[in-house]
Amino acid sequence: MSAKPAKAAKPANPGSRGGSAGLLASHSWLGLIASWVLFLVFLTGAMTMFKREVDLWEKAPAYLGSQNRALVGLDGVLAATHVPSEVADPHIEVLLPGRMSAYYQVFLYDDAGDFYRATAFHPVTGAQLPDPEATGLGEFFEEFHKELYLPGGHYLVGVASLLMFLGLLTGLVLHWPKLSLSALFSPRWGKPRLRWLDLHNSLGVLALPFHLLMAFTGTVFSLTLVLNLLLVFGRLHGDDQPLRELLFAPPLPLEIAHAPTPSLSVDALIREASQRLDMEPVRVSLLHYGDRNAWLTVHGHGHGSLAQVGQASYRLDNGEPLRLLPPRGINALAHGNEVLHRLHYGDFGGIGLRLLYFLLAIATCVLIATGNLLWLEKRLSQRARPRGLRWVAGLSVGACGGGMLALATVLLAARTLPVAVPARMDWVIGAFALPLLAACALGVYSARPRRDLTLMLSIAGALFLLLPLLDWAMFGSALLAALAAGDWSAVTVQLLCLSLAAACIGTVRWLRRDPIRAATLVRSTPAAPESARTSRPG
Secondary structure (H helix, E strand, O other): OOOOOOOOOOOOOHHHHHHHHHHHHHHHHHHHHHHHHHHHHHHHHHHHOOHHHHHHHHOOOOOOOOOOOOOOOHHHHHHHOOOOOOOOOOEEEEEOOOOOOOOEEEEEEOOOOOEEEEEEEOOOOOOEOOOHHHOOHHHHHHHHHHHOOOOOHHHHHHHHHHHHHHHHHHHHHHHHHHOOHHHHHOOOOOOHHHHHHHHHHHHHHHOHHHHHHHHHHHHHHHOHHHHHHHHHHHOOOOOOHHHHHHHOOOOOOOOOOOOEOOOOOHHHHHHHHHHHHOEEEEEEEEEOOOEOOOEEEEEEEEOOOOOOEEEEEEEOOOOOEEEEEOHHHOOHHHHHHHHHHHHHHOOOOHHHHHHHHHHHHHHHHHHHHHHHHHHHHHHHOOOOOOOOHHHHHHHHHHHHHHHHHHHHHHHHHHHHOOOOOOOHHHHHHHHHHHHHHHHHHHHHHOOOHHHHHHHHHHHHHHHHHHHHHHHHHHHHHHHHHHHHOOOOHHHHHHHHHHHHHHHHHHHHHHHHHOOOOOOOOOOOOOOOOHHHOOOOOO
16 A cells, blocks of 8 residues: 655745744854853953952951951051152052052052052051052952953953844844743743753843843943044044043143142042042042142042042142032033943942842853853754864853853962962962863863863862851951951852852752753764664564
């Protein structure tokens, strides 16, 4: 009896699947291309939210208990700042303890305006601290977040941020019509692959405002130079002076007199500027310091405002006001630039907002890792695999697993390496770079990316758990005294480590519980021809 002829397949509607398939491919490739950069940027950005606490934690136990105590005046700090004789016209910039720094940071510039030396001072005692370049973990996190610690790295971050923005738009158009509240909060736990897909989609939608904000502001910050060049040559005919006048106050016409003159109290002038302009001082600039024509500029944030900044300039010999720019008088361009910075770094809402940013950044890392894993394991299960799959796997495993491992090792190095070790920060930065590069190499040459990712996250989770134990073993009594004094900086970093450990361990448990067949980069043996197979009985 002859078999019935098969029914003719219905012609596919070109508009029904072509558009969504193209969007899905665009969303996947945009995410893949930028994913390894974005994971590292969001991971170090999460730690940058607590840069001040990381700085204090790294300098423990000497700094413990310095929070919430009366600060020593800037006059004493300047008196202890050594200006070498070869610098005849010193320019000094000071970051004040508070919003932008955990301690006094004094930066000295030479006669040509080039950076000469940095010095740090204790915020309570005024004592000079070890070389700031020996203890700069928080600064390293911020620099890596901005430019990956690479020459021209901010352009790479900017391009990755732009690709993320486009990937978010394609993902929104692709998944929004199919989303519902029940789908967002009820993942399909019984099906491993669908569980990860639901988790990826839910994180992407619930944190969408945060992702759009970070992608947009990251693109603007990292590609500012390109945008400025387009503005100058496209609209201003090559003249950048109008743009400079909008962004920066013009210099004051005071040249050095080469006549040493004692100055008035800097602390008194800072208090006057704060009261007169109703702002919180964050930075102080001193020009021609020690000269008759020396002058001071106090930079601050307006009280009760999101991103209004002001400045007040005074002569140091008689206290005469030279220029007063109140926070509410800032122009629209400078104000918009400040708004973007404050929104990006979340330093306007206290520790609660910074903690929310931290959790959202870690959730974004999970979003990136799950997206890469879904793409990889779908391709690994196919017979015809795309070219470059091994490199995609290597960068994914290296950035995700290696990034978490590198963060754990750099925190461990910062805790265990004494401050007196020569070139200490070079060793600390090496403790971050070496595991990261080794993880990328392992990912490229390994056959099982899921197994390697699980191993790296397991080691990272164990190290994150070890760090709080080390703190209490090394200076537990100082920690208790700091807590009694209301200083939670070191304990805050310990809680961050515990949350990172929980993220690593939870991800490892999910990865081990959800095995997917054929998840290997080793080519499987071709299947035998149909004619050679033994027919089943019956």
